[in-house]
Amino acid sequence: MPIRTPGSGASRRRITSWVAGASALTLSAVGLALGAIPTQATTTARPDSSGRACLAAIGSGPTAQARQRAFDAAARTYGVPTSVLLGVSYLESRWDDHGASPSTSGGYGPMHLTNVAVEPAGDAKGDGSFRASDGPVSLHTANQASDLTGLSVARLTSDDAANICGGAAVLAAQQRQLDRSTGSATTTKSWYGAVRQYSGSADKIDASVFAHRVFHSIRTGESRTTADGQRLRLAAQPGLSAPAVTGPADPAAANAHIDCPKSLACEWIPAPYEQTGPNPGDYGNHDIADRERNLTIDYIIIHDTEASWDTTLQLVQDPTYLGWNYSIRSSDGHVAQHMDAKDIGFQAGNWYVNMHSIGIEHEGFAAQGASWYTESLYRSSAELVRYLAKKYSVKLDRAHIIGHDQVPGITPANVPGMHWDPGPYWNWEHYFSLLHAPIKAQGPKHSDVVTVKPGFDSNPQTVTGCDDDPNTADTCPTQGTNFVYLHQAPSESAPLVTDVGLHANGSPSTTFVSDHGARVAAGQKLVVDERQGEWLKVWYLGAPGWLHSPPHHPTVVPAKGRTVTAKPGAAEVPVYGRAYPEASAYDGTPVPVQSVVPLQYTIKAGQKYVLADDTIDTNYYYSTIFDTSDPNNHIVVNGQDKYDEIWFGHRMFFVRAADVSVH
Numbered sequence: 001m002p003i004r005t006p007g008s009g010a011s012r013r014r015i016t017s018w019v020a021g022a023s024a025l026t027l028s029a030v031g032l033a034l035g036a037i038p039t040q041a042t043t044t045a046r047p048d049s050s051g052r053a054c055l056a057a058i059g060s061g062p063t064a065q066a067r068q069r070a071f072d073a074a075a076r077t078y079g080v081p082t083s084v085l086l087g088v089s090y091l092e093s094r095w096d097d098h099g100a101s102p103s104t105s106g107g108y109g110p111m112h113l114t115n116v117a118v119e120p121a122g123d124a125k126g127d128g129s130f131r132a133s134d135g136p137v138s139l140h141t142a143n144q145a146s147d148l149t150g151l152s153v154a155r156l157t158s159d160d161a162a163n164i165c166g167g168a169a170v171l172a173a174q175q176r177q178l179d180r181s182t183g184s185a186t187t188t189k190s191w192y193g194a195v196r197q198y199s200g201s202a203d204k205i206d207a208s209v210f211a212h213r214v215f216h217s218i219r220t221g222e223s224r225t226t227a228d229g230q231r232l233r234l235a236a237q238p239g240l241s242a243p244a245v246t247g248p249a250d251p252a253a254a255n256a257h258i259d260c261p262k263s264l265a266c267e268w269i270p271a272p273y274e275q276t277g278p279n280p281g282d283y284g285n286h287d288i289a290d291r292e293r294n295l296t297i298d299y300i301i302i303h304d305t306e307a308s309w310d311t312t313l314q315l316v317q318d319p320t321y322l323g324w325n326y327s328i329r330s331s332d333g334h335v336a337q338h339m340d341a342k343d344i345g346f347q348a349g350n351w352y353v354n355m356h357s358i359g360i361e362h363e364g365f366a367a368q369g370a371s372w373y374t375e376s377l378y379r380s381s382a383e384l385v386r387y388l389a390k391k392y393s394v395k396l397d398r399a400h401i402i403g404h405d406q407v408p409g410i411t412p413a414n415v416p417g418m419h420w421d422p423g424p425y426w427n428w429e430h431y432f433s434l435l436h437a438p439i440k441a442q443g444p445k446h447s448d449v450v451t452v453k454p455g456f457d458s459n460p461q462t463v464t465g466c467d468d469d470p471n472t473a474d475t476c477p478t479q480g481t482n483f484v485y486l487h488q489a490p491s492e493s494a495p496l497v498t499d500v501g502l503h504a505n506g507s508p509s510t511t512f513v514s515d516h517g518a519r520v521a522a523g524q525k526l527v528v529d530e531r532q533g534e535w536l537k538v539w540y541l542g543a544p545g546w547l548h549s550p551p552h553h554p555t556v557v558p559a560k561g562r563t564v565t566a567k568p569g570a571a572e573v574p575v576y577g578r579a580y581p582e583a584s585a586y587d588g589t590p591v592p593v594q595s596v597v598p599l600q601y602t603i604k605a606g607q608k609y610v611l612a613d614d615t616i617d618t619n620y621y622y623s624t625i626f627d628t629s630d631p632n633n634h635i636v637v638n639g640q641d642k643y644d645e646i647w648f649g650h651r652m653f654f655v656r657a658a659d660v661s662v663h
Contacts, residue, residue: 049150053077054165067095067110067230070161074168079182080175084191085168086234087214088198090222094375095232097160107331108157111167113142114200115157141200145170171198188218188240199332205265206332208243212263213379215242227370227457227480257340260326261387264335264380271316271323271338271345275626283626285316286323287344287634291355294636295621297341297392298613299357300385301348303404304364304372304422312363322346324359326384330372333380341392344621348407349418352578355621358388362422367466367513369425370479378427382434389435396437398428398523399612399645399652405516408577408651412600415501415577418651420514424463424481427456428522439523441557449563449610450536450556452524456480458553465512473512483519484555485511486545490535497545499649500600516650520547525561525610525647539607541649542575562611564646564660566603573659574598575648581618581639590632591622601648603655611662612652613645 057073058066071089075082089095092112107114142153145166149156156166172182175194180186192211199210221236244263260266276282291297305312309329315321316338324347327336339345347359362381364372389396403422409415432439439453457480466476487494488508495508499517503509509517520526520540526547530537534550549555566573577599586593603609618639625633642657 050077050169051149051151051162051165054149054168055161058161064225064229064231067097067160067164067226068232070164071232074165077165078168078172079184079186080168080171081186081188081191083188083218083234083237084195084214085164085171086222086232087218088171088195089164089167090217090224090234091210091214091375091379094226095224095230096226096370097163097228097230098371099158108142109160109163109167111163111170113145113156113163113166113170114140115142115153141170142166144173148173171195174198188215188237189242192242201332201334203334206334209263209265209380210332210376212242212244213376215240225457227460227478258337259341259388259391260335260337261383264383266326266335266337266384269313269317269327269336269338272319273323273343274319276319280625280627284319284323284346285321286339286346287621287623289342289344289621289623289634291342291344292392293342295355295619296617297356297358297394298400299353300388300394300401301353301357301359301404301407302381302402302422302426303347303359303361303419304366304426305361306365306421307363309363312361316361324361326359327361328363328377328380328384330363330374330377333374333376333378335380335384341388344623348404349414350407350410350578352410352580352620353407355619358392358394360384364422366421366423366425367476369423373422373426378431378434382431386435395613396432396435398432398439398521399647401432401435402652403428403521406651408653409501409599410577411597412501415599416504420516424461424483424513424516424519425479426482427480428482429453429456432523439557441559443558443560445558447558447560448528448608449559449561450526450528450538451559452484452520452522452526452555453557454482454484454522454555455553456482456522459484459555461485462511463513464510465514473510476513483516483521484547484549486518486520486538486540486547488546490532490537490546492548494546497540497543499541501541504600518545519650521650524650525559525612526556527563527608527610529608539609542572542601542604542607559610562614563608563663564603564611564644564655565608565663566605567659567661570605570659572602572604573655575601575603575646576643576654576656579616579618579643579654580620581637582641585618585637585639585641589622589635589637591620591635591637594620599653601653603648603660608663610647611644612647614642614657614662616643616645616654618643 054074054077058069071085075085089110093110095110097110142156145156146153148169149166151162155162171194174197175182178193195214196207196211199207201207218237219240221234223233225231255268257268258266271285276284312327323339323345325339344354345359348354394400405420409418429439459481460478461481463476464473486497488497496518498506499509502517509515526538528536535546536549537544537546580594580596583593618641620637622635627633643654644657
């Protein structure tokens with residue numbers, strides 16, 4: 001979620017959304033709403049159908065392998081290679097099943113069968129012939145599967161085994177439509193066209209990206225235990241190849257601004273830099289700059305939009321709103337670029353971080369998590385971030401590839417209002433594996449420096465309030481989480497630690513979905529001060545906290561890292577949310593001195609925190625009016641003062657190098 005706080009201080013507005021039902025999405029350029037397919041399109045189960053034979057072929061065996069048996073049975077029944085079926089499902093759902101709940105694009109089950117109805121805006125054709133069931137087959141593959149299997153739509157969208165049989169039937173039908181054979185004699189490679197078609201994308205490049213990723217998964221192999229305990233494996237086929245994905249053939253279609261891997265075929269949808277009112281300061285939604293020449297890019301910020309795709313694109317093109325660099329669509333991982341990397345978007349709510357970061361918005365809602373954070377979205381995002389990190393020398397670690405929820409407030413008053421996306425359901429461990437920089441043990445067994453690694457799928461922490469109603473605080477649906485809680489004592493019954501920035505009255509943090517005051521997330525580094533059985537005492541936000549890390553399910557792994565303490569003789573030292581230059585650096589410039597205000601936290605004598613970065617430049621980019629030619633505007637002020645970035649709480653923070661000792 002982007003928020004705007006440039007140096008001059010500007011208004012902030014949350015991205016809002018419209019949702020049809022419990023989980024909905026505006027798809028591409030077509031207005032769609034989730035819902036049941038109209039009665040005339042619904043197919044009832046028929047006796048002696050292939051679907052029943054497919055289900056019967058699954059047989060019995062260990063419960064945890066039931067879904068693997070379902071893939072094998074469906075492959076045999078419909079003549080689809082098991083590897084192709086598993087590969088398609090992995091890209092659609094990572095083999096997860098969400099029961100009768102649809103994904104963002106109306107997809108159900110491991111095979112993402114769609115049950116979407118077009119919502120007409122009146123009589124679109126003018127002759128009364130437009131029906132809600134019109135539209136491409138890709139919008140209602142559950143009905144196609146019902147026709148092919150004889151199983152009801154209700155069963156195909158609520159039963160994982162039936163869903164797999166239905167998906168196999170659809171894939172086989174698409175193979176036959178391409179005049180290709182099905183059956184055991186077919187090769188994996190011969191299914192490439194059918195896999196492209198199964199993506200449901202009307203864009204040929206996006207469909208090819210999907211198929212290419214499926215074939216990559218088949219080539220490298222995958223294995224996983226799903227959120228509901230199913231163990232599945234896709235054996236690697238190292239020799240498998242697939243056609244390369246290329247961008248638009250017309251060079252003019254690939255705008256000169258595009259800064260993206262060719263394989264992603266990004267499109268350019270510019271964020272406008274325009275005058276929006278009569279005053280010189282009335283402009284948006286980003287600043288023209290010259291980064292890399294006079295400002296480094298040190299961070300890539302992971303956001304979620306809290307809006308549908310169409311709403312997201314409308315907002316980023318609104319000159320009175322905010323600008324960010326990229327947006328990624330949930331359903332298929334399609335990437336749109338909005339800004340050049342040299343310019344500064346109003347996206348992170350912290351002007352210092354804005355100056356040094358690229359912002360990537362991901363279509364989704366943080367409180368819903370897995371149904372929006374699709375495998376296609378993760379893969380596109382990781383491919384983009386790998387490319388950007390290499391090009392702009394951004395470190396591939398959790399101190400520099402960060403969530404919006406890790407960006408600190410700039411003053412004590414700003415701390416409570418900072419955003420918390422992408423939230424507790426973003427799978428950082430999987431994401432960093434896709435970045436080819438996995439979160440893993442790196443230090444000696446009994447190191448006092450540890451990295452949080454709870455194991456996302458097997459870490460369903462209690463979270464409340466996902467309906468966004470603090471008065472009810474109902475428990476959220478169970479799914480994997482990326483964090484562990486810190487308690488005030490070594491006991492699950494002990495209160496959670498306090499974050500005085502979020503709870504100024506000193507009350508404990510809560511399990512509410514947006515309250516990260518007691519959460520340490522995957523990839524975060526901590527210093528262990530004491531061990532008591534399965535509990536570790538660590539330093540957090542200027543106070544001790546206890547985390548549970550039992551031997552049978554450790555939530556941290558040994559790490560390496562330098563540590564930071566208060567300078568000898570100091571009872572405590574301040575912590576900051578930005579690293580601006582010292583006052584004397586502004587001498588001789590038209591730029592007003594920018595204060596650096598300590599936050600409500602301190603490092604007390606005897607406490608240790610892990611150093612995240614000691615190469616923090618102190619600078620300030622001054623740009624407050626819509627005029628690129630004014631010599632008193634667009635100025636970079638550089639200071640001599642030095643800061644360190646530290647792992648201090650859930651968010652990253654800065655300390656003056658002169659105030660601390662590094663060990």
